[in-house]
Amino acid sequence: MTPSDFHSIQNDVHAVFSALYLIDAEHLSSDQRKQHQQALSVAYLAWVNAENARFELLSSQAKAELVELTGQVKAVRDGVSGLATPHEKLGVLAQGMDVLARLARLIP
Numbered sequence: 001m002t003p004s005d006f007h008s009i010q011n012d013v014h015a016v017f018s019a020l021y022l023i024d025a026e027h028l029s030s031d032q033r034k035q036h037q038q039a040l041s042v043a044y045l046a047w048v049n050a051e052n053a054r055f056e057l058l059s060s061q062a063k064a065e066l067v068e069l070t071g072q073v074k075a076v077r078d079g080v081s082g083l084a085t086p087h088e089k090l091g092v093l094a095q096g097m098d099v100l101a102r103l104a105r106l107i108p
Contacts, residue, residue, distance in 0.1 A: 001063050005070060006055040012073045013050045013103065016080065017043040020093050023086040036090055039097050046104040053107040062106050069106070072099040 020040045025033050058066070076096030083089045 001055075001067050001070070003055045006053075006066065009066065009070045009073055009103075010050045012070075012077045013043070013047045013100070015077045016073065016093065016096065016100065017047040019077075019080045019089055023089055027086050028090065032087070032090060035094050039090070039093050039100075042097050042100045042104060043093070046100040046107075049104050049107040058107070065102075065106055069099060069103050072096070073103065076100075 017040075020036065020043050023036060025036055028036055055063075073096070076092060076099060079092040079096070080089050083092065
């Protein structure tokens with residue numbers, strides 16, 4: 001992983017957070033609203049941590065784990081980009097929540 005790769009994952013996490021943020025919760029059921037809020041919280045934490053992290057200060061173990069997470073975050077971003085309805089987007093984003101949670105823990 002290079003600093004450029006790290007910048008890419010920061011951009012991908014921001015895109016995932018933005019997609020979640022733009023979902024209008026009025027069109028969601030009560031359970032979906034809870035799921036949306038949980039996913040939004042995790043995505044926000046991952047985004048803030050990624051934005052505040054400096055690549056050169058990460059441990060070699062964190063850098064190695066980021067290589068795996070980079071592909072998974074990109075897959076979530078790509079999965080969301082082609083969907084039209086909030087329900088479809090929320091489904092993809094909820095599946096990717098564990099990836100964002102791992103990222104948030106990895107990058108303090």
